[in-house]
Amino acid sequence: MGDPSRVDAEFTAFVRSAYPRLLRTAYLLTGEPGMAEDLVQTVLARLFLRWERLAGVRDRDALIAYARTALARQSISWWRRAWHRERPTAELPEPRDATSGADPLTTLENRDLLVHALAQLPPRQRAAVVLRYFDDLTEAATAAAMGCSVGTVRAHTSRGIARLRDLMTAGPTTTGGAR
């Protein structure tokens, strides 16, 4: 058993440095600020339980990679819980005009809808897209984080990007968002 005050100090320092980045990833994975905070807190609380066993790991990047893996897997796992599956909304927004072949991300309005569109992807596709394009992980690192093969990551990423592009072009829908 380590010295509690030293453990607290080390863990606090880690949270201070890693929390903002993990929170951003969690936000993209969940699409909702409150859920993102819950997700990061859950993952870091589990990390804290293993903190003493991880005492030999003092490479901050390795610890963040560990936390990011837990984040991705936890977000996929949460998705299976029924109460995360719906985001009821009041209005049916009008579909946006398809931007005649232009890149939807360069359209200011559509870029604003990215989080919403991302939340409509199946959880594994979403995790693959976020880890590859936001966290800038390689295919191999993404596969390790998601616990699947590189080929599966390629498939999820490719399908996720295609679906995201379709959603961004078609505009928002009102169901199926992450909670």
Next chain:
Amino acid sequence: MNDFERHLPSALAEAAERLPGLDRLDTETAARRIMTAGRRVRRRRRLAGVTGLVALAVALAMSLPDGAMTRTAPQPADTPSSEPSAPSGDWSASLPEQQGPPLVLVSAERPYRIWYDGRTVPAPDGVSRLSGTRTTPHGAVMVAVVDAELPTETNALLLLPPGKNVRTLHAPAGQQFLTLSALSQDGRLAYFTQLSRTATSPGDQRYGVVDLVTGTVDLHQAPVLTPSDGQVWGPAGLVSVSIRQAPVGVTVWRPDGTRRFAPITPVEPPATDGQPVIAEDGTAVLVPTTDGAEAVRSEAGQLCFGVLELAGMTTSRALVCRPSWQRTEDLAIGPGGRWLLDGSTPIEIATGRRGAAMVPGTVRLADRWTWVDATHATTRLEAGGTVLCTFTDSRCARVVYTDPPPFG
């Protein structure tokens, strides 16, 4: 790699930066909260591993007097003497609205106790954790976690009046999530939402208004869960503005259970952490508009904004236009929605229906505008000093610099 994939990393980075509250992250409090949660899980696991007499012994030990089982935490040496010191031991803290010492604490060991206002009182039955607290003149209002270790875990709304015992205001049965959303300006009414953990349809969502003086709770059926990027209490009820998620618009939730929704055209929020601009008194909201934009726009492609007055849900013509990348944080709406103050450099004041007037000089603002009263607004300048504008008719008629202005 196509254009879409090329732009995706930067678009995701920008989207992540829009996470509300990112600029106010309190990682120290987060770390404390996480360690408390981790220790609670550890204790629970240990308890789950013991059986028979051992379990009985543990249960007995947990019913020992205060401090018998708690790990003593060191007291901060620099606690101001005017502030009540936090109690020693293992406590979970509520989340204060702003950074600072925790307002309310709940002991992490049985028998659960609540510490607030410098004293410790027993927690109501089943209460073992906190999930949010707001301060009011009538005491602290908090959402507590009830039956945390049972499958029936739910939330309750508690009031902690100064010098009195904890009062349970609302304790719904059956796995309900409560969220404190806003307080009325006099601090008497608290608005909360109630969502079932097993919610599968919009009909499961409710919102309520609790009167902190009488303890009356009005629970209303709300057909939707409206996403919100900013909330403030106005004369008509809770004003909730969503600029990022559909339905994009302004919803006014009235205390009587009715609501009004006005859609607004979604635009790219120029600020990375863009928040909606809402009058502090909840009477008006800044909205994009194209009506009359040509008269105000100085360059093609600028976004134009007007004021949505919530009493009549009417939108003014365009009052101010700016490049799409420019932040809207330096815009401020005055009391009653009568003034729209453009704090960009040079300071410019656009008013009601009459156009804009310039404050002389080129200055940079160090802060957002604050309205002193209906006709006075003040802000700090980057180069030092403050500026006070007195509004009459259609312009900032009188400008007072408290320090010598940083320009001639």
